[in-house]
Amino acid sequence: MGRAVVAVKQVDADMHSQFIELWITHRVESGTTPEAAQRLALDGTLRTALQRDDIAAYLSFVDGAPAGYVVLADSTRSLLVDSPCVSIDMLYVHPDHRRSGVGRALLAAAGRHADRTGAEHLSSAVPASNREANRFFARLGFAPETVRRVTSTALLQRKLAGEPRSQRYGLDQVLQRRRDLRTAARRASARTTPRTSTGAAPAQPPQVAG
Numbered sequence: 001m002g003r004a005v006v007a008v009k010q011v012d013a014d015m016h017s018q019f020i021e022l023w024i025t026h027r028v029e030s031g032t033t034p035e036a037a038q039r040l041a042l043d044g045t046l047r048t049a050l051q052r053d054d055i056a057a058y059l060s061f062v063d064g065a066p067a068g069y070v071v072l073a074d075s076t077r078s079l080l081v082d083s084p085c086v087s088i089d090m091l092y093v094h095p096d097h098r099r100s101g102v103g104r105a106l107l108a109a110a111g112r113h114a115d116r117t118g119a120e121h122l123s124s125a126v127p128a129s130n131r132e133a134n135r136f137f138a139r140l141g142f143a144p145e146t147v148r149r150v151t152s153t154a155l156l157q158r159k160l161a162g163e164p165r166s167q168r169y170g171l172d173q174v175l176q177r178r179r180d181l182r183t184a185a186r187r188a189s190a191r192t193t194p195r196t197s198t199g200a201a202p203a204q205p206p207q208v209a210g
Helices: 013-029 034-042 045-050 102-117 131-139 153-162 170-192
Strands: 006-010 055-062 065-074 085-093 121-124
Touching: 006 102, 013 034, 013 045, 013 055, 013 065, 013 085, 034 045, 045 055, 055 102, 065 102, 085 102, 102 121
Parallel strands: 085 121
Antiparallel strands: 006 055, 055 065, 065 085
């Protein structure tokens, strides 16, 4: 059986419903409950994002059915990039269509989009735990550049507010404490050791055997 023919189209207003339906499938596969995914999809945030000038989304179709999508963001205005760059914010292929060229077709569309916008690079944030996705991007020439660390705002605030001084300056304090103890020990030894008129400690009396 030959490889399926994949068609890729940029998402417009008439395709929002198809995109959102596939997005819900993606969210549920990622661990979100169907009810929560439906609520997120229906609050209007997705439709608003799809209409932004700095966002472009593409849907792939196999035999007329949506099979995957890619969401691109313009990163040229970021202070973290030295040259025009398009960021791949989301890339998803439905399980029924994986390993059939859908992902490659979506990335080809991303490359064409980058060329049209004058971007010299494409970037993608790939979860470190997703080995298959990392291998996929590596085979297509994506090289690791930075490590992206994520925390919740609540955890960050707790860490900043509750971090004891000993943790921030622990090493310096330990080293200083050791130096102080050594100095005190030398001073105590000097006070308790008797000295002769020559400054030397008195000789110990000889031990007598038997």
